[in-house]
Amino acid sequence: MATAERIRSEVLRARVMDADEAVERFVPERGSIAFSCMAGSSIAKEVPEALARSADAGRRYELTLLTGGSTTAPFEACAARLGIRRRFPYLSPGARKGVNEGSVEFFDCRIGEYPDLVRRGTFTGGGPVDVAVVEATAIDERGHLVPGLSVDAMAAFVDASRRVIVEVNERKPDLTGLHDFYRIRPGVPIPIRGVRDRVGEPYLSVPASKIAAIVRTDRDDEPSGAYSGTAPTDFRIAGVLATFLEAELAADAWGGRFALQLGAGPLAAALMDALPFQGADVWTEGIPARWATVLGERVRGISTTSMYQLPGDVGVLDELVGRLDDVLDHVVLRPYEVTNSLEVIARLNVATVQQAIEADVFGGVNTSHVGTNAHNGVGGSQDFTRAARLVVVAMPSTAAGDRFSRIVPMVSSADIPRQDVDVLVTEQGVADLRGLSVRERAEAVIEGCAHPRFQDGLWAYYRKAREAGGHLPFSPEAALRFAALQGGG
């Protein structure tokens, strides 16, 4: 009975099977597989475990793995048994080791471009993905999918795949009305003018012939495996940010029109709590599901691709279900090609706050690597920072208990060029870099944002670099000397 309510297409009801059978019949040992998810939200639960069981039972996988974004710890535990050779476009903690040691090939394209690259077969040798695994909370009479709490790259995965396995999640309510699937066409403006505009279809159309299997599950999402909980420093930075944003966005240049993009993860969660606005619009790619509690009061509308759980958040799904009408009124879940569209980000006067791993003294930013090791990937940081009207980069001034400065002579991965960074914020303060020359930027960054423990070292570095002359001073020798100050106790 429950099945008939959730799977309203009779044809497709006949394709319900258990995950082990679906894996056995439809996942090749060598090939490619795509899992829809963002920050672990709405990733399949049954199929990954069935894959792991099949590996234990003797299947020898060599797979290219595409994910929507970061996953969950249980997913990675399964994926570790699948002989992953290539992986795109974003990591989770459990996935880093293979990538950094060299057994897994990886590239972190920017998320806004990812759906088009997937559709063109960029990661699969020009051909289709063998199988896409997506979550739905309902399948309607015509076989259209109503997703769960993440839309991410689902549409591209389905378009690009030979076959689709759908996990129908009956723990979540039927979320019909939450999603907006719009297909981008060359030469045609995306007709979005505000964050709550619905311009596409409320479901994902999939040819019935592509849906190879339907697997039922009644399990809740696990928390995101990519983000840690909110730390005391996050709250301090959030306080600095809130004060800055309140003054900035009241300026005439904004005319009262802006949309906030608060990045993802623990700082975004802390910032949401500190947010000084009433009735703000949010245009983003992922929000903690518990933001559902501020809808209508502080937040008028949210466009996102995913609602995810941070570690420590409990009972979030039930809370969200209890406010479902409110959520449907205020939140639109869209595919990456829309949430991360440069066109729409540029149009909506977005003010973005991005978390970074480190920044150089001129404001160039690394969002993807810790030293030479891949952390997660650039994700949406390269979309929002390049098209937003105001780009604030926020991070603690140090890492690992003040042993390392996050402000450095040179970043290990130059992901966001200095030209995009308007304002740098740490718990030490704000460096407003707009209108400054390159050399003035360096002074503002060291003065305004560096940790006291490293400020003298950074000044010494920068003075040495300036002695060598030039417009964009750099001294490899002085940079190595600064590096030697780091670490230790």
Place this chain on the structure above:
Amino acid sequence: MATAERIRSEVLRARVMDADEAVERFVPERGSIAFSCMAGSSIAKEVPEALARSADAGRRYELTLLTGGSTTAPFEACAARLGIRRRFPYLSPGARKGVNEGSVEFFDCRIGEYPDLVRRGTFTGGGPVDVAVVEATAIDERGHLVPGLSVDAMAAFVDASRRVIVEVNERKPDLTGLHDFYRIRPGVPIPIRGVRDRVGEPYLSVPASKIAAIVRTDRDDEPSGAYSGTAPTDFRIAGVLATFLEAELAADAWGGRFALQLGAGPLAAALMDALPFQGADVWTEGIPARWATVLGERVRGISTTSMYQLPGDVGVLDELVGRLDDVLDHVVLRPYEVTNSLEVIARLNVATVQQAIEADVFGGVNTSHVGTNAHNGVGGSQDFTRAARLVVVAMPSTAAGDRFSRIVPMVSSADIPRQDVDVLVTEQGVADLRGLSVRERAEAVIEGCAHPRFQDGLWAYYRKAREAGGHLPFSPEAALRFAALQGGG
């Protein structure tokens, strides 16, 4: 009589004066001045010389200089006498010395963002620009300006300025019908669907009260001071590019729908001659004026902000005038905020070819600096590479007569992140980086694009860097060793 034809507003005709008077009355000794131009095209001729004369006569300038883009050698000779303290957003050869030695503060924002930054007073302490100097080929009855051959940041300069000095250029024909001024409004899609669409007004509206002076000139444009002539290597690279683009753009993924953006400068000119398409669309920011000769045959439509002269091009203006109807049919001149709009670039399936100064082994690119010295600035390279559907970066594999490799362990200015670079091309060949991992990219770049003289050194560098481990290998020591291979005979 000529004046009455060109300056059809009686009110404004009364403001015609010579350049010396305009400078004396309306240009402050301390403050800010903006000159509309791109690649030297349609920069004012009389006012800069009058400024230089006034400096010789004892005025002591301390100015912030905003230009539309690169200028001409005669302009820079005048500017050198104006006590320029700050300058934005793009240099020309004559402007580099002060910037690199430290007497002039400079920042190279991306061009697509420049008009909004100018309007918000970002470069002028939050206040207006004191005076904007723009070229017109006519002023209509209502005082609207019909520009010359460059639109660039003119609209923003006029909006942001206290006063405007117009140079009416009578050497050029009245170019009514060539331009399209569209004003971007937050929340509203830019309604462009094809390169020839006209969506705004054919003139620039300026409140008559702002036009302080009108200066007449009958002088032709000088060639761009930023670009050299086309070299033999440019033709070889253009040949490699033409072959690649022909195959690539015939692929199904393009569906026959694309617009070309060929960068600016000598390689773009060579590529135009080698272009394998019939009836192509071009969406760009600057074209050599002599492209007027291929309109209708190889090029169906061009959207650009400027038509400029390369060094060595002679008689171009007369040729263009002889084909004016053809030009008006096929070419639209738009402001930067439209030509370099991420929204429109993304929509039109742009395939861009950008020239670079150097690239790192992973495909990250420097378009702005030679070592630590500013060359010109990122210009539009950061606009087109971030929103185009295909990004090809092209450069010779070496510089200074093969003494320096342009493929290096680390670029001095990380302007275009690796994520944006799809294909790297040198005269040595093509590295198609799409779908490759970071490590595979390094191998493809060294193998496909490095000069034979430096290939062993780059392999030695990269192997050493890989030994240290990590996903994005880097070794500062090995990089210094590679640097030591450079230069010499």
